[in-house]
Amino acid sequence: MRRSVIALAVLMTWISPALAEDWVPPVTDPLVQKECGACHMAFQPAFLPARSWNRMMDELSDHFGEDASLPADKTQAIRAYLTANAGDVQMKGRAWKYMKWVSPGGTPQKITENPDFERKHRFADKVWKDPKVVTKSNCPACHRAADKGYYEDD
């Protein structure tokens, strides 16, 4: 009896990050961290489907009004990482909730326009205009462990 309780506790600690609703696997690739973390946090690939990342990597020269283009070899390596870890490929942690709202052929480019994001982030205008926040994409302004994939602290 006692032994099975301990075994269960161990199992729970081991699997809980993957089951936690507000967790997504963090970016572990140093190239992605560096190149896609230069202007904003390197967003976790689980928040968008593979076809969105493919489109984004095709359009880096006009990335939300910025030129974020990279040499072909780096573009290829980053594309491979993002698509292999995309939300519709891994379906880990919170990814399935985000994917549920993406239309079957859709290639959304903004995590912050996903209805699941909008549902959890209905704050007054003054919150978004706070100089520490400025933009919805600034996840670490409110989620201290955002770069580790944890979004439960608010």
Ligand code: HEC
């Ligand atoms: C030269 C600066 C720059 C670089 C480098 C850059 N980005 Fe961006 N990115 C931006 C800007 C500006 C926005 C728009 C932010 C906003 O609307 O608040 C953005 C937005 C995004 C968004 C949407 C965020 C949201 O609001 O949901 C994603 C996803 C994204 N970038 C991924 C990437 C990836 C992947 C890379 C690496 C290949 C990358 N970015 C590199 C400047 C950059």
Ligand code: HEC
């Ligand atoms: C202005 C502060 C702020 C910003 C910026 C922000 N969030 Fe949040 N976020 C919150 C708060 C507060 C909650 C809790 C809301 C709730 O539980 O209803 C939350 C909830 C979440 C949740 C759900 C966690 C849960 O409890 O179910 C996720 C996932 C999340 N945010 C991801 C993001 C991502 C990704 C970004 C950046 C693209 C981001 N957030 C930007 C404040 C923010």
